[in-house]
Amino acid sequence: MATSLVRKTKLLSMVSSQLNSAACFRNIHCTAACLKNRAARIRVAKGDKPVTYEQAYHPHHIGHRKGWLSQHTSNLQGEDGAAERVVEDVFIRRFMYGTFHGCLADEVVIKRRGNLLLICAVMIQKLLPSKFYFLIGYTEELLSHFYKCPVKIEMQTVEEKVVYKYL
Amino acid sequence: MASSCSQALRHHVCKSSRILQEIVIPKKKTWSKEAVLQALASTVNRDPTASDYRFQDDPYLTPKTSSEFKLFSLSQESGRNAAKYFISTYPKYFQKDYAQPHIPCLMPETLEAQIEEVSEAALIERIQMRKVKAAVDLYDQLQQAGTPVSLDVTNQLLDLICFYGDCDPAQENVPEQRNEETEDVQDEPQTKKGRASKASDKLKAAWKENNNAERIFALLSEPNTHSYSALIRGMVKYGAYSKAFSTYTDLLNNQLKADVSTFNALITAAPEVKEKYNEKWELIVDLLKQMAEQKVKPNLLTLNAVLKALRRCGTVGKSQAFPVISEMRALSIDPSLASYNHLLSIFYKPGAPFQGQTDILQEVMNEVSGKSFTPQDPDDAQFFITAVRICLDTKDIEQAYRVHELLGVGENWRLLGNDFQQNIYHARFFSLLCMMENIDVVLKWYRDLVPSVYYPSSNVMRDLLQVLDTDNRLDLIPQIWKDLKQLGHGNRQTLVEELLTLMAREKQNQEVQETFAECALDIKKMYDTGDRGKVMMSWTAGSLSDLVSVLLAAQRRQDAWEILKLFKTHNRVPSEELLDKFLTCIKESGDVNQALELVQISAGFCLPGTPKLIQRVQQEFLLSEQQKSMLSDLEIQTFNSD
Numbered sequence: 001m002a003t004s005l006v007r008k009t010k011l012l013s014m015v016s017s018q019l020n021s022a023a024c025f026r027n028i029h030c031t032a033a034c035l036k037n038r039a040a041r042i043r044v045a046k047g048d049k050p051v052t053y054e055q056a057y058h059p060h061h062i063g064h065r066k067g068w069l070s071q072h073t074s075n076l077q078g079e080d081g082a083a084e085r086v087v088e089d090v091f092i093r094r095f096m097y098g099t100f101h102g103c104l105a106d107e108v109v110i111k112r113r114g115n116l117l118l119i120c121a122v123m124i125q126k127l128l129p130s131k132f133y134f135l136i137g138y139t140e141e142l143l144s145h146f147y148k149c150p151v152k153i154e155m156q157t158v159e160e161k162v163v164y165k166y167l
Numbered sequence: 168m169a170s171s172c173s174q175a176l177r178h179h180v181c182k183s184s185r186i187l188q189e190i191v192i193p194k195k196k197t198w199s200k201e202a203v204l205q206a207l208a209s210t211v212n213r214d215p216t217a218s219d220y221r222f223q224d225d226p227y228l229t230p231k232t233s234s235e236f237k238l239f240s241l242s243q244e245s246g247r248n249a250a251k252y253f254i255s256t257y258p259k260y261f262q263k264d265y266a267q268p269h270i271p272c273l274m275p276e277t278l279e280a281q282i283e284e285v286s287e288a289a290l291i292e293r294i295q296m297r298k299v300k301a302a303v304d305l306y307d308q309l310q311q312a313g314t315p316v317s318l319d320v321t322n323q324l325l326d327l328i329c330f331y332g333d334c335d336p337a338q339e340n341v342p343e344q345r346n347e348e349t350e351d352v353q354d355e356p357q358t359k360k361g362r363a364s365k366a367s368d369k370l371k372a373a374w375k376e377n378n379n380a381e382r383i384f385a386l387l388s389e390p391n392t393h394s395y396s397a398l399i400r401g402m403v404k405y406g407a408y409s410k411a412f413s414t415y416t417d418l419l420n421n422q423l424k425a426d427v428s429t430f431n432a433l434i435t436a437a438p439e440v441k442e443k444y445n446e447k448w449e450l451i452v453d454l455l456k457q458m459a460e461q462k463v464k465p466n467l468l469t470l471n472a473v474l475k476a477l478r479r480c481g482t483v484g485k486s487q488a489f490p491v492i493s494e495m496r497a498l499s500i501d502p503s504l505a506s507y508n509h510l511l512s513i514f515y516k517p518g519a520p521f522q523g524q525t526d527i528l529q530e531v532m533n534e535v536s537g538k539s540f541t542p543q544d545p546d547d548a549q550f551f552i553t554a555v556r557i558c559l560d561t562k563d564i565e566q567a568y569r570v571h572e573l574l575g576v577g578e579n580w581r582l583l584g585n586d587f588q589q590n591i592y593h594a595r596f597f598s599l600l601c602m603m604e605n606i607d608v609v610l611k612w613y614r615d616l617v618p619s620v621y622y623p624s625s626n627v628m629r630d631l632l633q634v635l636d637t638d639n640r641l642d643l644i645p646q647i648w649k650d651l652k653q654l655g656h657g658n659r660q661t662l663v664e665e666l667l668t669l670m671a672r673e674k675q676n677q678e679v680q681e682t683f684a685e686c687a688l689d690i691k692k693m694y695d696t697g698d699r700g701k702v703m704m705s706w707t708a709g710s711l712s713d714l715v716s717v718l719l720a721a722q723r724r725q726d727a728w729e730i731l732k733l734f735k736t737h738n739r740v741p742s743e744e745l746l747d748k749f750l751t752c753i754k755e756s757g758d759v760n761q762a763l764e765l766v767q768i769s770a771g772f773c774l775p776g777t778p779k780l781i782q783r784v785q786q787e788f789l790l791s792e793q794q795k796s797m798l799s800d801l802e803i804q805t806f807n808s809d
Contacts, residue, residue, distance in 0.1 A: 068375060074571065094524040096170050098620065105400070119420055125227050128229060129228050129230075129235075129239060130238050130239055130242040131242070132223075132228060133222075133228070133239045133240075133242040133243040133246065134242040134243065134245060134246040134249075135246060136223070136243060136246065137242070137243035137244060137245070137246025137247040137249075137250070138246035138247065138249050138250045139246075139250075139294075140247070140250075141246070141247040141250035141251060141254075142254065145254050145261050145273050145274075145275065146260070146261060147265060148264060148265045148266035148270055148273045148274075149265070149266060149270075149273075153223075155223045155225060155228065156223075157225050157227040
């Protein structure tokens with residue numbers, strides 16, 4: 001038994017030395033789990049959960065049944081700044097979610113035209129129009145000064161959240 | 168011949184080749200960066216179905232009345248001010264500069280002065296930040312420390328103090344709390360009062376005795392023209408007119424020359440220091456002569472100051488206005504809209520009867536039509552309002568159209584003034600249209616202006632109803648009622664009663680009568696709902712009768728019966744004709760019980776027409792024995808009570 005063990009270890013060291021040679025080199029990747037098959041998908045449940053059109057269709061339907069929520073040119077060939085646009089978008093979405101709390105009926109669509117940053121939002125008629133205008137003026141001014149570019153909000157209101165189906 | 172032909176041809180080719188050799192390359196045209204946008208913008212007219220550009224394009228968020236318009240625009244402004252407060256309180260989060268080229272207006276502004284030490288640079292900084300008190304304190308500190316302050320900087324300080332009247336300017340972040348009436352902004356004296364009170368609020372600070380400006384001026388060893396100019400202009404702005412003139416005499420005694428803005432200020436002050444018209448005029452002429460002696464060239468503001476002063480000079484103003492303008496023209500000073508405004512105000516005093524000067528407006532419009540004006544004088548914004556007021560008073564619709572056309576030329580829309588002035592302009596224009604034009608033209612303008620540009624008040628809507636009446640288009644009343652509700656005038660008693668009267672006056676054809684009945688029932692709902700503290704309307708006998716007549720004419724007996732019961736609940740007495748009409752209607756259906764109830768109601772009100780009603784019922788209806796006896800009892804009752 002001892003001899004077989006020694007032989008096995010010898011075999012192991014031979015194998016590991018072969019592995020350590022340049023021909024077969026494997027690195028270890030350490031990232032968080034991306035869970036690409038669970039992102040932005042609402043799973044089918046009992047049938048009482050209302051879900052909007054945007055939420056009902058999964059990411060592989062983008063370009064087929066859904067549009068894009070963020071429109072800019074930095075993903076074209078030769079353009080840069082894509083990462084900065086993503087960070088800006090994340091900030092703007094959180095800002096809108098917090099400022100118009102409970103009023104957003106659907107995801108915010110962000111469009112960039114030249115210098116102009118256009119934030120398109122659909123709101124529920126939860127607040128009085130004068131309060132909406134206060135928040136619109138506040139958001140436009142604050143984000144303009146923050147991003148050093150003109151920011152405009154285009155708002156549409158609906159009575160209640162538009163339900164596409166129940167999952 | 169062939170040779171001569173070919174020779175001619177060769178000659179021609181030579182010539183043309185010579186011409187070809189002289190190619191002239193045209194100069195390259197440079198377009199501004201916004202040229203394409205401007206060209207595109209010129210192809211689009213105003214959209215009469217959209218609201219103002221400030222608001223979101225959504226039915227819930229569009230203002231429908233003038234008070235909503237004001238509320239929404241003010242709340243948007245206050246949102247912006249809230250954001251500005253945060254930006255100025257926490258500037259460190261807004262320092263990162265993404266913009267290339269740099270956009271200075273999007274950087275946080277520094278509200279506190281940076282330079283702390285007592286020096287001239289610190290003084291200049293505080294002057295630029297418009298901090299009046301801080302600047303004066305710093306100047307005093309500098310004087311005490313013995314550092315000499317240069318004359319330029321002292322002049323700037325004097326300018327600052329005299330412009331703001333020795334108090335700090337009101338912070339711009341506070342939105343102006345206007346408490347003007349939101350409803351009828353029609354009447355002339357009311358609007359004038361409103362404007363005057365706002366202006367006097369701002370200039371509440373009168374020129375105080377021995378204030379900082381005078382003190383600092385006295386400290387100056389060698390005041391120059393600029394110092395005198397600042398002081399005189401400040402005095403005139405804040406109402407110390409005689410002081411201004413005495414300061415001017417000081418200036419002359421020191422053998423200095425005044426500059427053009429000093430003279431402008433003195434001319435403005437001239438009507439205040441003299442009483443009689445010709446004395447005022449003589450003072451102005453005197454000032455102008457001195458201006459010529461000192462070789463100071465007058466400018467546009469001089470012309471406007473003279474004309475404005477002439478407004479206070481009565482008949483002298485009328486005779487001198489045109490010569491002044493022609494002299495200024497000779498000096499190549501073209502009148503601006505403010506000059507024309509003053510001219511019109513000289514000749515058309517509000518409320519005064521006209522003595523045949525109706526062609527001055529025409530001449531002015533001839534001068535002005537087709538030209539695009541830029542703002543050169545604060546009074547430019549008054550031109551359109553004055554012009555349309557004159558058109559309204561003289562009932563001149565042609566000139567009104569020309570004035571309105573002028574508004575569409577080039578940049579002239581900027582000279583219409585703020586929202587308040589725009590409202591006045593459109594109100595007057597629309598009233599004139601209602602007075603003078605027929606219904607089709609009025610409706611065309613109505614659809615164009617309302618509600619995208621103008622929210623009419625209830626007076627103007629009453630004018631519109633009168634036009635409908637005159638042109639016999641009463642079938643449009645239900646549409647107008649819908650607009651009235653939307654504009655927020657649905658609970659104005661006089662307007663609603665007038666609507667009901669117009670509907671009840673004549674019998675229309677069947678469909679129109681149906682629409683009237685629907686409208687009338689809708690109006691009834693407005694009387695009933697009194698939610699959230701809205702102004703409650705109370706029924707009058709007239710309005711109830713009109714309502715019943717309209718419903719009867721549309722054969723809606725059941726609804727009319729309900730309304731008839733309302734007479735009792737609201738303590739109003741129906742008229743005899745109404746009950747007569749009702750009886751006729753009942754007869755058509757043949758409902759005997761209802762007829763009897765009608766008679767009982769009439770008896771209940773102790774109306775003198777009850778016996779006649781009873782007679783009619785007895786004659787026209789088939790009554791049972793019981794009913795006949797009841798009627799005869801009633802007859803005796805009424806007979807006894809008479």
